[in-house]
Amino acid sequence: MRILVAGGAGYIGSVLVPVLQDHGYDVDVVDLLWFGNHLPEDTRVIQKDLFQLGVAELKPYDQVVFLAGLSNDPMAEYSPALNFIQNGALPSYLAFQAKQAGVKRFVYASSCSVYGYTVNELYDEDAPVTCAYPYGISKLEGENGVLQLQDENFSTIALRQGTVCGHSPRMRFDLIVNTMFKCAIQDGEITVNNPSIWRPLIDVRDTSSAFLRAIQADREISGIFNVAKDNFTVGQVADFVKDEIEACTGKKIGVKIKDVQDFRNYKVTCDRARTYLGFQPEHSITGIVHALHERLENYGDLDQEGYSNIAVFKKLNLGVGG
Ligand SMILES: NC(=O)c1ccc[n+]([C@@H]2O[C@H](COP(=O)([O-])OP(=O)(O)OC[C@H]3O[C@@H](n4cnc5c(N)ncnc54)[C@H](O)[C@@H]3O)[C@@H](O)[C@H]2O)c1
Known part of the structure; x- marks a missing residue:
C-alpha cells in the first residue's frame, strides 16, 4: 500500500514514518522541512x-495521512x-x-484542544466543542473540511490527539511533559502555571500506533476518535516528572505552583478508538520521562531553537503578515 504522509518530517511524522516503513508500507513524505529532515535516510x-x-x-496513493x-x-x-x-x-x-x-482514506491529525474549556466532565467524541482560540478553532475547521467528504469510497478519520510527548528524532521541548523534563534538568525546578487544569496526554509512539491502526482499520470505518493514554491534572504531571527525575538523578527537584488562568481544560474518553481501531496506548509518563533521561546526552542544549516550534517559526519569518 502506498501512503503519502503530509507534514511527515515533523515531531510525530519522524516517529510514525519509520513505523509505517517497518510494517511494509510504501511511504512518501511531502514537507516544507521547517524543522529539517530527521527521517531515515x-x-x-x-x-x-x-x-x-x-x-x-495524489493519484498514486491509497491513503493520505495529514500531519x-x-x-x-x-x-x-x-x-x-497563516494558522487558519x-x-x-x-x-x-x-x-x-x-x-x-x-x-481511499484520509487520516487527519486533529487535537483534543477542540474541546476548549470544560469543567469536571469526561468528553467523548459526541460532546460539544467549545474552543474560542485560533489553534482549536482551526483544528476543528480542518476536521470538518475533511470529514464532510466521507462517503462509501472515501473513508475519513480524525484522530483527536491529546498533548503528545516523549522522544522523537525531530525533538520538541515545547510540549508539557517534555518542557517539564527540560526545566527539571536545567533549573532543578518545575513551574506549574495552574495545577488543577486537566490534559489528556499521549506518548509519540502511542499516537503513531493510533495512526497505524487508523490506516489498517476496516474500510467502512470513518469518523472522530479521541486518542490519549489518560487524563492528568497539570499538578499530577509535574509530580510524575519530579519523581522520575529525582529517581534518575538522585537530585531534589522543586515544584513552583502559580495561579495562572488557562483557556484549555479538558479530559476525554478514548473508548471509541479502543473499540473500533484496536488502539491500546502503552507508555506512562514515568516511562516517557525515563526514556528522555536516557537520551539526555544526545540532546545537547535543551534551549536550542530547533526544539521550540515558535522559535523556529519566528526565525524563518513564517508568520509575517498576520
Ligand atoms: N504535537 C502535539 O502535541 C499534537 C497534539 C495534537 C495534534 N497535533 C497535530 O498533529 C500534527 C503533527 O504535529 P507535530 O507535533 O508533528 O508538528 P510539527 O510542527 O513538528 O510538524 C509539522 C510539519 O508539517 C510541515 N508543514 C507545515 N505546513 C506545511 C505545508 N503547507 N506543506 C508542507 N509541509 C508543511 C512542517 O514543515 C513540519 O515538518 C499537526 O497537525 C498538529 O496540529 C499535534
Missing part, C-alpha cells in the same frame, strides 16, 4: 508546499491568518484533491 522526502499537490500528484500545519497555540496566536490557512484550509484542500484522485 532512504525515505522519499519531497520538499514542497502541500497546496502545490493536485489530483495528478502538517501549525502545531501549537503560540504559533497560531503569533500568526492567526494552514490548519483549516490546507487539510480541506488536500482531502478534496485526494478524493478526486481516488485515494
